[in-house]
Amino acid sequence: MPIIETTQLTKTFRVPQKDSGLWGTLRHFARRRYRLVTAVRGVSFAIEPGEVVGFLGPNGAGKTTTLKMLTGLICPSTGQARVAGYDPFRREPAFLRRITMVMGQKQQLIWDLPALDSLRINGAVYRIPDEECQRRIGELSEMLALGDHLRQPVRKLSLGERMKAELMAALLHRPDVLFLDEPTLGLDVNAQASVREFLREYNRRYRATLLLTSHYMADITALCPRVLIVHEGALIYDGTLDGIVRRFAPFREVRLELAQPAVRECLGAYGDVVSVEGQAARLIVDRERLTGTVAQLLSDFEVLDLTINDPPIEETIGRIFARKDPA
């Protein structure tokens, strides 16, 4: 039975419209104009317990709005959501004790106090006995390698340490459904890797379900066997990472190493030239024309080396988002 299920989930916001300048200000004061913006339109999916699912989409695609509806922070305009058997927007305490949400840009830690004080609050609100709370703090700080940093004021922590402390606060009550909105935003490569490793371990240890948005494809490829892609509010893909390439990338990447320096203009006739560096070149070629194009390249140029791959996932997703009608 799915732990997260949405049916035709839709959210429409009424956004005020105002022209700039004095006239615009006066007109806005006298008669307000609004525009209806559908941030999420008819999104339906189901996630089984223990799954780790990546939620992808360009800025403004509706990822965060969907997460907010699933955590009960905002009310859906139409459609339904069920999380752990609850209607999120009713915000029942039993539901809130089973979920958590980590927002990369919004923090729950108290800025001027050590993170331990915020953890103390969470221990109390989630009814965790003191001894058990201490044990969990010890366990999580070991998993996250936070050590003595928990005793420093939050404002004195580095961004990576702060995000780890946020994760601790969000997971102290050991939720079984995690909604993570850009959990590695702004972190350096090492900090990103350690957050990723921690999430993987948390999922393995507690069989928790994770729904994760990130602009870093490394997060998605490292953690998520399954991805959901939203574009302009609509769900356009639900499946494996590999499946994205099969469905949305009817082209292959051809890497060439020539005997002479490669010339972009000469290669343009064979496909999209992605890069040219010295004797090396990278082309994107339609799958249907692949065999003929490769044969032509081999006959027209002195080729030292040639490899054919699926294009990188980032590139495929970038192309999907750039299309007008990606579905």
Add this chain to the structure above:
Amino acid sequence: MRHLLHVLRVYTAVSYADMMEYRAEILLWILSSIMPFVLMGVWMQASLNGTLGMGPTDFARYFLCVFMIRQLTLVWVIYDVENHVVQGTLSPRLLHPVDPFWRFFCDHLAERLARMPFLALVTGVFFALYPASWWWPGLRSVLLATLCLVVAFLLRFIMQYAFAMVAFWSERANAIEDLWFFAYLFLSGYLAPMTLFPEGVRRLAEWTPFPYLIYMPTRILMGQPTDVVHGLAVSAVWAGAFFIIYRVLWRAGLRRYSGMGA
């Protein structure tokens, strides 16, 4: 209930620690709220002709009480809630299985505790400068005034919290508080004792919540006869009405909350 009390204790303790990080700011807030002492000087001077029914010492005591009660019932929750709604920082609080109301409430309690030593200091300085104004109201009056003070704080908090719900519709909810504050200034006894107001205004004010926010506890502390039962009953009715308004607006407001602005 035991769980809620435990949560409130932890909220207050942590918030107190947070407030103590701003102790210099708290002292400055207190020093910037000396308006009652300015009014005290004006009314003491005016009372010298003996037509006001209160002497200079009475006015000194009256405005010391006004200062203390105002400090102990100060509420700014509308600014806090507005900020959290507009910035979207209400979201982490909404994710907790405890109503965000209690966190805001405990922030105020903790600030009160942090304020107390400074208030004691200001009171000490006051009596050192005006030793003639020293008086002891008696244990009964102190206990009764404390009860009225707690009720005044609760009433003021719930009223402002109800107004704060407007933040779900407007980004400037605090404008309502500014308007309300105007009535509060005149009818609470902040600017002058209610006995100096015309009879009609006084009678009308008795049915509003304002005189019970400052004037009633002040009268009790000064040992003047006060209809405490009437005051507490009117306060309870207003608190109940504002509680209902708050709950209705809260439910409706959450439907409008977008997590990033009104």
